[in-house]
Amino acid sequence: MTTITIPKQTIPGPHALPLLGWRAAMLKLFLNPFATLRHMHDRYGDVVALAHGDPSHVVAFGPAMNFQLLSNPDLFETTSSAFVKLPKDTALGRLMVNNLPVMIGEKHKQHRHVMQPTFHKQQVALYRDDMVMFTQHLLDQWQEQEQTQINVHRAMQQLTQRIAIKTLFGLYDEAELQRVGKMLRQLTSQQIWIMIAPIDVPGTPYHHVMRLAEQMIAFTSAQIAQKRSQPAATDVLATLVHAHDEDGTKLNDDELIGHAFTIFVAGHETTANALTWTLFLLDQHPRICADLLDELDGSLHGDAPTIEQLHHLPLLDGIVKESLRLLPPAAIGIRTNTAPCELGGFAVPKGANIMYSEFITQRLPELYEEPDRFKPQRWATLNRTAYEYLPFSAGRHRCIGAEFATQEMKVVLPMLLQRYRFSVVPNTKIDTNLGMRPAHGMPMRIVPQDRQFQRVAVGGNIQQLIDFA
Ligand code: HEM
Known part of the structure; x- marks a missing residue:
């Protein structure tokens, strides 16, 4: 029966x-x-x-x-x-409709197939030098400014944003990096207005977001036109412009614009949060931080890791995994x-x-x-x-940038930690929100690495999320 x-x-x-x-x-x-x-x-x-x-x-x-x-x-x-x-017929709608997270069924499969090679391990390895270069700039900048207290979250956002703009659009120029970075930052931070008050009247925040979306479309369209005439360019957008499926399917301009915007949004904020939390967790666990320094000194001797060396840093690997387990950006x-x-x-x-x-x-x-x-x-x-372990989700929509993000974390962290000791300002309120962002930033003192690791007391809801015993 x-x-x-x-x-x-x-x-x-x-x-x-x-x-x-x-x-x-x-x-x-x-x-x-x-x-x-x-x-x-x-x-x-x-x-x-x-x-x-x-x-x-x-x-x-x-x-x-x-x-x-x-x-x-x-x-x-x-x-x-x-x-x-x-609103699909608006500039913001155009930016946010043609992208992998919202595509479904056959269309998603086809686009993912066209995009996959761009995020393949070997391709991502080629971005290692850009990751090193921008991290080095940041380290040099800190040294020049002789800054001792910084908002590490803001610094990580700037770093991952620069890496994303360079690897995505191939942009190097400082003024261009700043201009595009500002536009993207404003656009992503103000998107909330499409939910709160969708009123497209001059003077409203929603209206401002729409104008930013138009600028973003104009900028990306110009980039696409440029990439078409540069068959040798190796940035993500150029690769997508020239990519096609076995059956010859190519991405059209609207699709390229949507994908570029999403890759940028999905790619930089998540990694910035992950880097910030990892630096915080290490500061709060002095023993583990000391062990990591031993591992890094033993094989890198102060240098940035090569792709080959990344495979032989087991504690760094465990630290990245554990940070993404405890405080997953999604x-x-x-x-x-x-x-x-x-x-x-x-x-x-x-x-x-x-x-x-x-x-x-x-x-x-x-x-x-x-x-x-x-x-x-x-x-x-x-x-x-x-x-059971899914910081990058699982299944058909699993993060296409997982390899990129992991490599970025594993390149950036050793460079920062070999040069500086990061210690959170005592009694700072560390709260995190649903977006897994440190809600009030992450103020930290940085001093040349002296291995004087010491845990300081902090407040905020992080106390309920982590057992620091
Ligand atoms: C630590 C950093 C990152 C985390 C934790 C993360 C997490 C995720 C998660 C959880 C999803 C799946 C969402 C769902 O299933 O609904 C996702 C999707 C996605 N991520 Fe990431 N991500 C990170 C970095 C990146 C980077 C660096 C890129 C690109 C350079 C990227 C691009 C994407 C894209 C395009 C999708 C959509 C995939 C699809 O729908 O097929 N992400 N990410």
């Missing part, structure tokens, strides 16, 4: 006021993301509705749910309109189901917004002993599946 299990209809979750519904929990998630996620998981289990009984907005926790959501991209699609509909992801489905024993109607959490998965005690502690050495023996 076969037993048929009928999915339960009511997904548990917090009771919300009728008028607010799922928005109340969403607001909580924005204001206090990690405590809210943990509370939801602990209290309600692996499948939780943002509002009790409303299956339109759900969070699904843990590796089994990650597997279900991420290994079946035709049923669980990525979505660009989970919380806000993008803490949650989202999918929408194209048909009614069953999730962890519950019925979910078509078109629900289903979130999953890298952050919660990577803190599960059954997967990671002492999950809140920074223990890079665990990676010497630990192996986790793609759905």
Whole structure:
């Protein structure tokens, strides 16, 4: 006899006021993301509705749910309109419609196939020299300015932005780097206005964002035209302009503009946050920092690592992995189901917004002993599946820049640490938000590396996220 299990209809979750519904929990998630996620998981289990009984907005926790959501991209699609509909006929819409994260099905497969070689290990290795050059500039700049206290987060943003602009567009010139960097920075930091107040009237922030988007389109179009006449250029955009599939498929201008913008946005902020948190975690764990310095001194002797040397720095590898486990720059992801489905024993109607959490998965005690502690050495023996450790997500939409980001971190960190000791200003409030950004920056003192590592006390919500014992 076969037993048929009928999915339960009511997904548990917090009771919300009728008028607010799922928005109340969403607001909580924005204001206090990690405590809210943990509370939801602990209290309600692996499948939780943002509002009790409303299956339109759900969070699904843990590796089994990650597997279900991420290994079946035709049923669980990525979505660009989970919380806000993008005006496609506007400049910002044009920038944000043609890109891998929002493409689905065959189109996504085809574009990913065309773009993949650009992000292949061997190709990424060619960007190592640019990564070294810009890091060296930063180190020289710090030396010249004799600065002792800096906002390390801001410095990492500038560094990863420069590396991204150079590798993406092939731009070197300082004035150009500054101009494009400013435009992109303003555009990405002010995107929030498309959600808050989408009013395109002169003087409004939304209007300003639209004008910036137009400038970005004009700039990228000019770059594309230039790359067409430079068959030998090796930057990402040039490679995409000249790339085509086996069947001859090429990316058109709108697609090139969309991809270039997304690669820039997806690529630099995440890596800047990851670098900042790693420097912070090392400062707060003096023993590990000293061991890392031993490893670096032993094989690099003060130099920047070559690609070959990157394969022989096991502690650095563990530190990068552990930092991305504890403070993953993408803490949650989202999918929408194209048909009614069953999730962890519950019925979910078509078109629900289903979130999953890298952050919660990577803190599960059954997967990671002492999950809140920074223990890079665990990676010497630990192996986790793609759905148990997923800082770059998993499945068809897994980060195409994972190799790029990891290499960047492994090139930049040894260069910074061999030259300087970073120590966070005592009693700084270190808060992180849903975007995994240090909300008030990361003020640190830098002094020439003297190995006088010492942990200082800090405040903020980081205390609830990391066990510093
Ligand atoms: C530490 C740094 C980074 C982290 C943690 C990260 C994380 C992620 C995650 C979690 C996704 C998947 C989102 C989803 O499944 O919905 C993603 C996608 C993506 N990332 Fe990254 N990323 C990083 C750096 C980069 C870099 C350096 C680039 C490019 C140079 C990049 C380009 C992209 C693109 C284009 C996608 C979309 C892929 C697709 O939909 O097929 N990322 N990233």
